[in-house]
Amino acid sequence: MPHYVWIALGSAIGGMARYWMGTEIVKYYGASFPWATLVINVLGSFAIGVAVNWAEVSLVRYLLIVGICGGFTTFSSFSLESVALLRQGAWQKGLAYILASVTLCVAATFLGSMAGRAVPARPA
Numbered sequence: 001m002p003h004y005v006w007i008a009l010g011s012a013i014g015g016m017a018r019y020w021m022g023t024e025i026v027k028y029y030g031a032s033f034p035w036a037t038l039v040i041n042v043l044g045s046f047a048i049g050v051a052v053n054w055a056e057v058s059l060v061r062y063l064l065i066v067g068i069c070g071g072f073t074t075f076s077s078f079s080l081e082s083v084a085l086l087r088q089g090a091w092q093k094g095l096a097y098i099l100a101s102v103t104l105c106v107a108a109t110f111l112g113s114m115a116g117r118a119v120p121a122r123p124a
Contacts, residue, residue: 003062010067018072033093034081037074038101044073045105049112054119
């Protein structure tokens with residue numbers, strides 16, 4: 001049961017961070033391209049790469065990986081926005097968004113994983 005509490009807490013933190021960051025990015029860059037979702041997915045991918053190598057304690061992993069990263073990253077939103085761009089006939093924007101999202105998020109996860117290995121894990 002305790003891991004559900006950590007997941008819920010992390011999800012709340014991640015969801016609130018996602019909402020705040022998304023609204024701030026849209027304020028500065030507008031909504032004609034889904035920059036907010038792209039940036040959030042890249043940052044979340046980096047964070048999960050760090051967390052998976054850094055957080056050895058199981059409850060911390062629930063908080064960081066399942067909770068915060070799960071609440072923060074927005075791949076369902078990515079999918080919805082991709083389909084919307086394609087349905088609008090914005091094929092170039094849609095394909096650029098899909099390619100950028102997948103490439104940058106996989107690269108960010110790899111870099112985050114490397115960064116996570118460089119930081120000593122906390123003892124259990």
